[in-house]
Amino acid sequence: MTTKPIYSKEWNSVKEADRELMVSRHNFRKTSNFLEQILLALNDISQQQRALEWIRDERLSDSELEILIPIIIDIAVDGNIDRLPYAREVLFNNALNSNDIIRKKLTSMFDDFLKSEDDFIYMRLMELLRFLNYNDLRKRLIDKCKNSTDENIVDVYTSFLQYRGWL
Structure with a gap:
């Protein structure tokens, strides 16, 4: 015969809060306004x-x-450094199932990022x-960084050279 475990009220409270969440x-x-609220x-x-x-x-729809x-x-x-990992995870988790929407959107935004001439943006x-x-x-x-006259942007290139396989 096994004894049923007895959990504390705090454990049960956390478990219930998790279920409610x-x-x-x-x-x-x-809800009909899910997308608007997330935006x-x-x-x-x-x-x-x-x-x-x-x-x-979430498995987000293409639309x-x-x-x-x-x-x-x-x-x-170009966001807050604390939120970068979360944003990357959303992109990564949806990249495989998105009919290339992420690649297309990033490609369309890419030239604007390059025009920024900002080493922080280039690194991210x-x-x-x-x-x-x-x-x-x-x-x-890489070509943009390597051929830049801005020392900070060239540093982006050289910092990635230090990590094998990153370039």
Whole structure:
């Protein structure tokens, strides 16, 4: 005969709160204004991380991706450093199932990122391209960095040279 474990009221409280959160997320996803609410949250610095956390594991439709991906790419490249990993996860988790929407959106935004001449943006962009395995775009960025007259931008190139296989 086995004895049934006795959990503390705190454990049971956490378990119940987790269940309620899952139900809330499920109900929120089914609302007619889900996309609008996520867009609002992504455009509000104080709510971005929560929004990214909530959609990180979502299987977003192509029409939802068309709207959300430019904002998420911008967060992944030029956003708050604390939110970069969440934005990258959303992109990565949807990249395989998105009918190339992420690649197309990033490609259409790519020249604007290059025009920025900002070493921080270049570094984040290089990391994102490596993360998503978009080698053709990464090569364009490498060439831009390598041929720059700005020492900080050349440093982006040399810093990635130090990591084998990153270039």
